[in-house]
Amino acid sequence: MRRVVILRVLLLLLGVFSLTMVIPLALAVVYGEGDLIRPFMAPMMAVLIPVLPVAILTRKQPIRFSASDGFLLVFFAWVLICLLGAVPYYLSGHIPRWADAVFESVSGFTTTGATVIADVEIMPRSLLFWRAMTHWLGGMGIVVLTVALLPLLGIGGFQLVKAETTGPEKEKITPKITETAKILWFLYLILTALESLLLWAGGMDWFGAVTHSFATVASGGFSIRNDSIAAYNSPWIEGVCTVFMLLAGFNFVLLYRLFQGKYRDILNNSEAKAYGGVILVSVGVIALALIPGSASPGEAVGKAFFHTASVLTTTGFAAADHNAWPPAAQGVLFFLMFIGGCSGSTAGGIKVVRMLVLGKQAGNEMKRFLYPKGVFTIRLNKKVGRKDVVYGVAGFVFLYLLVVLIAALIVSSAGVDIFSSLNIALITLGNIGLGLGAAGPGAIFDGLPGYVKGVLSLVMIAGRLELWTAFVFFSRDYWRQWGW
Structure with missing residues (x-):
């Protein structure tokens, strides 16, 4: 019975997702790209033909599943949708090449932004729009979108969202997860539309404005220009992207409360304050390093803000070649690659709150040396934090660093130098898409062997699903629940 439910939900998820191909299909018709009609029509119809009868015949049957079922559903949903x-x-x-197509698709949906395309400017517009859409759909979460659209998934829907969303703790805006999902997607739409208008006002055409908004709000990084945002050479465009990258890297639940006028929730939130602190310190250090070689202090601060936002929020846009920056500035960017954005955001990485928890716990351990009989706890949001959160964070960070090291070794087996291999591992697991060395601005991953691209594709999905959802399948206890 559990297998039937999982198969049914997977089919429904794929069915909802396949309908999104109607938009690039319509653009292919509008732009006269007739040779792109079949590539979008064929996969859409291949999914809808078996899904529609299942959806109609089982529409009145309730869907119920456990947390362990949710992990399986989300993981396979992401794999199948990326394929x-x-x-x-x-x-x-x-x-x-199929391996390259899968890598590009996975990079898009996981909002990584790494690419195998050497010249995106010669690509058909409908395909570029699809490429940007994969960012946008994956940013807030394909499963969250489905939960919002299909009320029948409201029963047990939180198990799906919990397995997909980011951060050590999951929070709902409303008691009903379907209402929470709708609110989050509405906020996502508002931010996308607002940025599109501002970019259009700054000189982009509507196509560029929408596709770059998709990439920004999703913390993705795919651009329709080979030189990314640097191609526009516009302080206005860089400023708009900076603001929306920082918003995308912020907790969306807190953003909603901010719009409600609940400012105290922001001021009392430990992660929000740490997020702001990391941004200001990073911008200050990078700007000081850049000022001697910049035309003006204002330009240095602007580039520092843009690249801090780009790397910290794991967006991966580039407004300059930071491989040519002073070592101090590069060192800050490398440090930011380990942090990532806030929990409950579209950003990847370890997350600010986890680094904050580890920092507070390190402080407590030092106090314990001075006062062996003392009892110390961490405080988050002016409340005493639970010990299980600390244990969970420690386990997550250990697994995260272990995957980075293993992925770096696999990449280095293809002849890539160890520093670039480490950067490639970091930017794929953290869904950053932009690193240093060979993984810096303009990096093309087409030259990597197929087996490396396959491993990195799995690494990107694991990073997007916060590791546990992907690695729970390696647990013997998990499969015992299935009687295996």
Whole structure:
């Protein structure tokens, strides 16, 4: 019975997702890109033909599943959707190798932003729009979108959202998870529309404004220009992207409360204050390092803000070649690659709150040396934190660093130098897409062997799902629940 429910939900998820291909399909017609009609139509119909009868025949049957079922559902949903999303790239012929098409699709949906395309400016517009859409759909979460659209998933829907969303603790805005999902997606839409208007006002055409908004609000990084945001050479565009990258890296639940006028929730939130502190310190250090070689202090501060936002929020846009920056500035960016954005945001990485918890616990351990009989606890949001949160964070960070090291070793086996291998591992697991060395601005991953791209694709999905959802399958206890 559990297998039937899981198969049914997977089909429904794929069905909802396949309908999103209607938009690039329509653009292919509008732009006269007739050869792109079949690459979008074929996968969409291949999914809808078996899904529609299942949806109609089982529409009145309730869906119930446990937390362990939710992990399985979310992981396989992401894998299948990434595979389905690769089909238009492959059938179009613009990415002729299947491994490359899958890598590009996974990079898009996980909002990583690493690419195998050497020249995006010659790509058809409908395919570029699909590429940007994969960011936007993956940013807030494909499963969260489905939960918002299909009330029938409201029963047990929190198990799906819990397995997909970011951060050590999951928080709902309203008692009903479907209402929470709708509110979060509405906020997501508002931010996307607002940024699109501002970018359009700054000189971008509507296509560029929308696609870059998709990439910014999702903390993705795919651009329709080879030189990313640097191609526009516009302080206005860089400023708008900076603001919205920082908003995308902030907790969306807190953003909603901010719009409600609940400012005290922001002021009392430990992660929000730490997020602001990391930004200000990083910008200050980078700006001081850049001022001697910049045209003006204002330019140095602008570039420092942009790249701090880009790396910290794991967006991966580039407004300059930071490989040419002074070592101190590069060192700050490398440090930011380990942090990531806030929990409950579209950003990847370890997350600010986890680093904050570890920092507070390190302080407590030092106090324990001075006062062996003392009892010390961490405080978050002016409340005493639970010990199980500390244990969970410690386990997560250990697993995170272990995966980075293993992935770096696998990349280095392809002949990549160890520093670049470490950067590639960091930017794929953290869904950053932009690093240092060979993984810096303009990096193309087309030259990596197929087995490395396959491993990195799995690493990107694991990073997007916060590791536990992907690695729980390696637990013997998990499979015992299934009687295996």
